[in-house]
Amino acid sequence: MPDNNDVLSPEHLVIIITATLIGTLVRIISIKLDYRQYPNYPNGYLIHVVTGGLAAAIGAFIIPTLMEKEFTAVTFLALAIQHFREVRKIERESLLDLEGDEYTKRGDAYIDGISKIFEARNYITLLVSFTTSLTIMLLQTLTDSTIWVEVAAGSAAGILLFYVLKYFTKRQKLRDIATVTQGKIEIRGSDLFVDGMFVSHLLGREEAKGWYLEDGLAAIIHPNKEHFLIPLLNGGQRQAILFEVTRRLGQKKLYSVQDPANGKIVIALVPIIKNFDLLKETILLTPLLETVKKNPELLNLTGGNHHHGK
Structure with missing residues (x-):
């Protein structure tokens, strides 16, 4: 083990470098560029990779600093957590500033959920890095394994934890609680109907009537169970x-x-891209928000209405 001096030992360098790299790697893996286009390429990527790298470095340094009896590392960790919360706050404010530039607002609930996710991913990165670091340290202390075995075992432990946490924090989507069917658009006088359900007054504008009859799409969202209508009707x-x-x-x-x-939600629109399959897929892939999951019974995918009689 290392001598007490001001220079990091090779053993500690192995711990720090490996844990930082694995932590940063899992942060990069967790960034996905999908149709939501967030974070935006390339600046959004850079911001999240850098903050993820810092979180990984913090997790990597905890074990070596404690081994050197530098207990100020605990204070440094507390400051890092405060920084992650600031990142969440900045993320939220940034998205709120963009609300007026979108076709439709995200809404406060959706924005709050996005900002929480980015904060949580920094914690995941830190925990993965810490686990990698701890595993390597234990192997160095308790066994006579080679450096490559230590690196491989530490990396495997960190990546395994990442997938466990990823599964644990995975968000459900609308497809887990609902189905979507195509609705038939009708114009009766100046009123818009979808499958016989009144949707809106079109104020008699011939232009609006033409838009919906020629280019309109309608989707009807059906909850799989009666109590799933509660989260679907949530405003956020x-x-x-x-x-x-x-x-x-x-x-x-x-x-x-x-x-x-009738237990239904109707969406009728005149899109720029007229493609019902795309509309259906988009609705079903919409994440379920944290604010609609306060009662676990609401999203019990295997349960039925067995609690309703209570």
Whole structure:
């Protein structure tokens, strides 16, 4: 083991470098560029990779500093956590500033969920790096293994933890609680109907009638179980759906109504890209928000209505 001096020992360098690299790697893996286009390439990528690298470095340094009896590392860790919370705050403010530039607003609930996710990913990165560091240190202390065995074992432990945490923090999507069917658009006088359900007054504008009859699309969201209608009718959840739909297909005109009596939600719009399959896929891939999951029963995918009688 290392001597007490001001120079890091080779053993500690192995711990720090390996843990930092693995932590940064899993942060890069967790960044996905999908149709939501967030974070934006390349500046958004750079910001999140850098903050992830810092989180990984913090996790990597915890074990070596404690071994050197530098207990100020605990204070440094507390400051890092405070920094991650600031990142979340900045992320939230940035998205709020962009609300007026979108076809439809994300809504406060969706923005809060996005900012929490980016904060949580920094914690995951830190934990992965710390686990990698701890594994290597234990092998160095308790066994006579070679450096490559230590690096391989530490990396495997860190990556395994990443996938465990990824599964644990995985968000459900609308496809887990609902199905989507195509609705038939009708114009009766100046009113817009979808599958016989009233949606909106078109104020008699012939232009609007033509838009919907020629280029309109309508989707009907059906909850798989009666109690799944509760999260679907949540204002923040409906706003998130509308945002994803208009962000992916564009929007010339949009209406959304709910029909609790029939257990349905109707979305009727005139998109820039007329493609119902794309519309359906977008709705089903919309994440379920944290704010609609306060009661676990609401999203119990295997449970039925067995609690309703209580």
